[in-house]
Amino acid sequence: MAPFAQDCKRCFKAFVFATLTALVAVSSSAVGAGRGWIWFGLLYALLAMQPNHAQDVIVNRDVNIDSLDRNTARLLITMRMTEWPDKRPVTVFVLPDKNPLHQSFAKRILDVYPYQLRSTWDRQIFSGTGQAPQQVADEQEMLQRVSQTGGAIGYIGAPPDSAAVKVIKVE
């Protein structure tokens, strides 16, 4: 559960930083340094408290890796890498193109735009050089399918409560 711990640490840091900023703002306004700082501090605190739209890459428990680099994650999701290092087949699950989680996963974790993923999958399907991932309706189905399918990879918005899947780090 390393990413979960990391997320918490990040949240905590942001909270501390925001509180400090707010305190500095309030105290500086008290000495007449300017009212603008109060608003700035409050806004910052608010932003920092916003739920962090974090994504986690999840894999079936039988997948024998703990971390992935970004390029490898991209090769897996675009289905150009069809087997794990131990030669077992990869099955990829994705959310629909317009799902906000899919969009932020593509941009933040894979560093590609969602339309580029679609165009890569389309080129593979309609030239006979590859396939497209399995689409799931929502995060609940994602969790279920990844946990039930050997060699599966997918992603979710928040770390799962259960140990049905393995969460892996993308570096």
Added chain:
Amino acid sequence: MGFQPRIHLAAPLPLLLAMLLTGPGLAAAQSEQRFGERLQIHGFASQSAIQTSANRYYGDSPDTSFDFTEIGLTASLRFSPRLLLAAQVLSRRAGDMGDGSPTLDFGLADINLASNADYRAGIRLGRIKNRLGLYNQTRDMPFTHPGIFLPQVVYFDKVRNLILSADGVLLYGDLYRPFGHLAATLAIGAPIVDENVEAAYLVGDFNGTIETNGNSWLASLWFTSASERLQLGLSGATASLQYDPQPDAIWPLDPGTVDLLYGIASAQYNAERWSLTAEYMVEPIKRRDFGPVRPDGDLNAEGYYAQATYRLLPHWQLMLRYEEGFADRDDRDGRTLEQQSLGAIPAKKASSRILSLGLRWDISRQWMLRTEYQRHIGNFILSEIENPDFSRFDKHWDLIAIQAAFRF
């Protein structure tokens, strides 16, 4: 034209299939992946309406043509991580250039010999779509390119079959590095030619048949930056054609040959809201031994375009494109051609300059609607079969088209 299986190249296929099917990977693959996850079926259909101010383009366009319909059905089966079987049947009605009879667009076995996070290499056997330029591989699938029509000065629809696909063998190798991917292919196979090819290279629909003379070679090299923002590619093909005249033809040509090279340099930059694309095509053509009607000649056909697409809203896309193409880059105004043919081939037939403006609306995952306006100067890209009487060419013409497309 159509599907002609070429046994000599496909002979080792059953053996390889057997080897892969009985391999140790399959048992594991089958127990873990459901059949439905390994078999994928996809398809598409599109219908267009085309209106031109003059000249026939995809049917009787001056009187509004509905004669442009594409229907495709694709199936792929991943037997194992190392073996993919895939085929697509395509029906394409395109004015006088295509009658809609179903053809096997591709049918291949992709055998992966090595695959990991650093590289991938393998072989494809069967009927293979050629990776020429950015769009040839999926040129008939409407969702994969921004406009209704591909830039004609590079992707001639009038001779699409010559470069579309080949029955043969392809070797591929991909190299994955932190800065990006390098992908190379090398293929040999028999291209599929038809009467459109003959009419284009002999400049007119003569009696007789044209056949490929030996196999074509195809090669491509692509670089894609790590986050796929930048894509650069070089791709090319060779083809050799042999003309066999009909003995009772009124105006026969001698049994001549056409040898050609077809090369494209491609560049594309993809940002979140916009994409910029440019491609340059050059095609050296050697025409020999057709007799006095079509004298021996060495030509260099040339075409290039620049295209910008802008995703102004999540489901709306604008396209702007300018393209120029020439039958012979040493005779851009076509005067030499007109003189040599004693006026039979007008100078305006030698070039095309086209400005296109398009708007695309992706209504849902399944449906798409788009429209396109084109302003043309010249008649180079027009089909000789659709416009047999060159004296009736209108040099300045416009086109407006709409298209509805469906996919699943």
